[in-house]
Every structure is written in structure tokens, then in C-alpha cells.
Amino acid sequence: MPSRGDVHYFGAGPAPLPTSVLESASKALLNYKDKGIGLCEISHRSAEANEILARTRACLSTLLDVPDNYEILFLQSGGSGEFSAVVFNIVANWVERRRKVAETELAVSGTAGEQLEKNVFARLKKEVDEELKLDYLVTGSWSLKASQEAARLVGAKHINVALDARRSNDGKFGKIPDESEWTLTPTVAGRGPALVYYCDNETVDGVEFPHFPSCLESPSGSEDDGPLVVADMSSNFISRRVDVRKFGVIFGGAQKNVGNTGITIAVVRKSLLPPASNMASTSLLRQLGLPVAPVVLDWPTIAKNNSLYNTLPIFDVWIAGQVMEGLVQSYGVKKISGQQEVSDRKAKLIYGVLDKYSQVYTVVPHETVRSRMNICFRVGGGAAEKENAFLDGAEKRGLLGLKGHRSVGGIRASNYNAVSTEGAEKLARYLEDFAQGQ
Structure with a gap:
């Protein structure tokens, strides 16, 4: 029977974990910090759990230089769950921003009360029907699935597949065409797509973006001057430098580079996390024919509750924290x-x-x-x-x-x-x- 040292595992996920982390985990499972109970048994509401969350966030912030205006969330349902969460949360945010602008501009005319609400809704309905677009760069199996989930949730008419890499490679994935061939939704008078989504590394097809797409750069470097970019980094998370400021959202399942199966990590710009009371209301979204997020996928709710709205698997967060802490210690200032x-x-x-x-x-x-x-x-x-x-x-x-x-x-x-x-x-x-x- 081979020992762990005799085997090198190249599986795509769940992926191998550092042996030192597993050795520490075996002890923590039996008796965490000499408390007489194992790490899987402690309450997710305990001081120990909060310490693990804080330490894991700190390690990730250090590794990626996460700016202060971003929130690090720990969720469940995997990367596939975030295919849906991205749509729910970004569309609700888009509607709320458009609602505020409409309310402000229409109120100038002197309209108020019930009539103002009706006029705002009519304008919003028109904008949703004519302007709501979610752009997807489809370069492999996972970005394809993400685009299909978005179409399922909001309707195909709102999805713009700005790039389908198969069209330039005999019907197969394996290339990323030049940016000049992408058909992104035009930005006119500051109004463009609600998001531009891509998968930074396609696990199935072996395709990785060599760098951040130039056409998605903000001309001024401001988050308000350029598209809101969402990236699935499940399979290359914490494997190379990332300028977090270029993204509205980065997410990834932990089971590739970060830890074991069980948690998903999302790094979300705080401007996308207004208090729930300021988000587009459930009734408004329904009237507009748009989906409402399950509460466990609602980023503002998760952020407000320190990722502990429901029972978070703290052991999985601890594993991720141990992995990242090992990288912090190994590479120091690098x-x-x-x-x-x-x-x-x-x-x-x-x-x-x-x-x-x-x-x-x-x-x-x-x-x-x-x-x-x-x-x-x-x-x-x-x-x-x-x-x-x-x-x-x-x-x-x-x-x-x-x-x-x-x-x-x-x-x-x-x-x-x-x-x-x-x-x-x-x-x-x-x-x-x-x-x-x-």
C-alpha cells in the first residue's frame, strides 16, 4: 500500500492539500486548541469561529492586497451557486441604481407621491426591457454554464454572449479571439452592460486568460468609469497576482487551490452591498419580471451577518485559512x-x-x-x-x-x-x- 509521500495527485478538484495542513487538521478534528472538542463540533457563533473568520480574511487580504472598499464573504453552494448569485445581486443593484436616478430626475418636474411612483416604475420597466444586458465571455465549459444560468434566470434577451470562443476554433474551446472580435454591449452616456463576466481559468478546457482584458480597463481607474467586471477564479485563485480594484466581484470555490470542498469565497466591492433596505425591493423586482435571490445567496445579507447568516462550515474556513497562512509565511513580502x-x-x-x-x-x-x-x-x-x-x-x-x-x-x-x-x-x-x- 503506497504512503502519501509515494503519490502525487493531479486531480482537478477536489485537489490535493498541503500535508502539513492535513496533519494539523487531524489534531484539530479531535481536540481543537485543547478544548476537549473537535473543530467540526464548535459553534459557528462562537468566539473561536469568529477568530477563524477574521484570520482567514486577513490572510487573503494580505496575499492579494484586497483594498478596504471590498468585502470578503464566505458562502456555500460552490462556484455554480455563484453563477446564480451574481445575476441575482448585480441585477438587483442595477435596478436600484436606475430607480434612484429615475426618482431624482422625475421629481424635478414636480411629480410626487403615487404618481411619481407610477412614473418611476414605467421608466424602470422600459429600461429593463430595452437596456438590461449582462455580457458573458464564453471561453470554456464553466463560462458557458454561467451564461446559460443567467439566461435561465432573467431571459435570453438580456444576455449578450460577447464572445463564444468556439466560433474561431472549429466549434471547440481552446482559443481566446482578439479583443477586437468581442461584441460587448456599447456604453453610451455612461450606461452600458450591468456586468461583464468571464472565467479566468477554464478547468475543463485548459484555457486561462493571460492577463486582464485591455478592453475592460477603466479609462480613469475609477469604478464608476468602466464596466463592472465579474470573474470566476475558482481554479486559479491565489496562484498569481490580481489587481482586485479592476473587478466588481471575484469568486471561487475553495476546492482547487485554497482548501477542501464546502465553501466559496467572494471578494465583493462594498458599493455593491448597500443595506438591504436600500436594495430594489422584492415586490419591485417581481413586478419587473426579474428574479429575487434566495436569502442564502444575497450578498448584503451575508455581509451584514459576517458570513454567518446560516451555519457556515467553520472547519472548511479554517482549512482555507491554514493554506493561506502557509503562503503568507512562505513568501513574506513577495x-x-x-x-x-x-x-x-x-x-x-x-x-x-x-x-x-x-x-x-x-x-x-x-x-x-x-x-x-x-x-x-x-x-x-x-x-x-x-x-x-x-x-x-x-x-x-x-x-x-x-x-x-x-x-x-x-x-x-x-x-x-x-x-x-x-x-x-x-x-x-x-x-x-x-x-x-x-
Whole structure:
């Protein structure tokens, strides 16, 4: 029976965790801080739970230099739950901002009371019907699912797929066309799309944005001068530097680079979190034919309750905090740039061998958008016997979790933070040996 040290796991998620964190967790599960009870047993309302939340937030803020005008939320329902939460919360915020403008401008004419309310509603209804647009950049399976969920919630007429990368790659994902080909909703007189959404790293398809899209930059650097950008960073979270100020919302499931399955982390600009009493009312949204968020996905409610509106799995938050605290201690003033150097080095090592033996291996995505986190390739042109032989040989060497996603097949080596440099080197040696044996 192999020991943990004999195995290197490259699964796409749940992903490996640092052994040191798991060793600490085994103790905390039995007796947390010598209290005689385990970490899974403490109340989420306890002082200990609040300390864990505060410490985890502090570590993430340190790593990513999260500005003070952002809130860090811990939620449940995974990244897929945030596909819905993004729509609920951003649309409600859009309606409320438009309502305030309409009320202010229409009141100038002297209209008041019930007639003002009717006029405001009529204007809002027209603006929702004609102007509400949510822009999606579809570059892989997850952004596609997010766009489909948005269409399900608010109706397809409100969704603008500004980019479908399959159209420039023979019906398959694997490229990101030039920004000049994107069809973003125009911004006229300061009014543009309610949001622009993209998935920074597509886990299934091995596609990663090399940098923040230039066309989404705010001309002045102000949050009021440019589109509200939402990014799903589930599979490259805390693996490279991110300028948080460029985004309205960043979210990600924890089970890739941050922790174990159970929590989702969202970094939300506070201007998107007004008190619930100032948000578009439930009745107004319904009258406008728009969806109302379940309370457990309502960001203002979660923020107001310190992420503890319902029973949060504190053990999962603690795991994430331990992982991030380890990065803070390891990289010091480099912060997340230190981890980025390691991630880039591991990816370069593996891609280098794949490119060296291009007669045996075919990297799936275009070179300009290759993911550092999910390295997708085919063996022997995708022949089943070749790929099965590759996977069998890898398993014998303790290299596990390399089978591609069921929807696309092939091989996928997920190069998350907890995959050691030693593991990447061992995979590279196997790639060499297998290729030479063909």
C-alpha cells in the first residue's frame, strides 16, 4: 500500500492539500486548541469561529492586497451557486441604481407621491426591457454554464454572449479571439452592460486568460468609469497576482487551490452591498419580471451577518485559512507573487516536455492561452489505447488523477498550489520516458 509521500495527485478538484495542513487538521478534528472538542463540533457563533473568520480574511487580504472598499464573504453552494448569485445581486443593484436616478430626475418636474411612483416604475420597466444586458465571455465549459444560468434566470434577451470562443476554433474551446472580435454591449452616456463576466481559468478546457482584458480597463481607474467586471477564479485563485480594484466581484470555490470542498469565497466591492433596505425591493423586482435571490445567496445579507447568516462550515474556513497562512509565511513580502513564480515554473517544466515530444503529445489549447493550472493534452493523437497506456503507466509511478474531464477526454494534469515541484518534476520525467518508449 503506497504512503502519501509515494503519490502525487493531479486531480482537478477536489485537489490535493498541503500535508502539513492535513496533519494539523487531524489534531484539530479531535481536540481543537485543547478544548476537549473537535473543530467540526464548535459553534459557528462562537468566539473561536469568529477568530477563524477574521484570520482567514486577513490572510487573503494580505496575499492579494484586497483594498478596504471590498468585502470578503464566505458562502456555500460552490462556484455554480455563484453563477446564480451574481445575476441575482448585480441585477438587483442595477435596478436600484436606475430607480434612484429615475426618482431624482422625475421629481424635478414636480411629480410626487403615487404618481411619481407610477412614473418611476414605467421608466424602470422600459429600461429593463430595452437596456438590461449582462455580457458573458464564453471561453470554456464553466463560462458557458454561467451564461446559460443567467439566461435561465432573467431571459435570453438580456444576455449578450460577447464572445463564444468556439466560433474561431472549429466549434471547440481552446482559443481566446482578439479583443477586437468581442461584441460587448456599447456604453453610451455612461450606461452600458450591468456586468461583464468571464472565467479566468477554464478547468475543463485548459484555457486561462493571460492577463486582464485591455478592453475592460477603466479609462480613469475609477469604478464608476468602466464596466463592472465579474470573474470566476475558482481554479486559479491565489496562484498569481490580481489587481482586485479592476473587478466588481471575484469568486471561487475553495476546492482547487485554497482548501477542501464546502465553501466559496467572494471578494465583493462594498458599493455593491448597500443595506438591504436600500436594495430594489422584492415586490419591485417581481413586478419587473426579474428574479429575487434566495436569502442564502444575497450578498448584503451575508455581509451584514459576517458570513454567518446560516451555519457556515467553520472547519472548511479554517482549512482555507491554514493554506493561506502557509503562503503568507512562505513568501513574506513577495505575497502571492512568490506562489506565482512557483506555479509558472512547474507549468513551464511540464509544457516544455510536451512541446519537445510533439509527435507524441498534442497540447489542446492554443499556446497563447495555455492554463498554468490545468494542463490538457492528448497522447498519440487521442487514440484510446495510447491514452490508457499512458494513464496505466502513470499510476504505477504514483502519478494519479491525470484523466481528462469526462466531457472532453484526454489527459489533464492539474498544477495547483499544493502540487509540489517534486511532483511536477516526476511527471515531467514520466512524460520523457513514455515518449521515448513510443
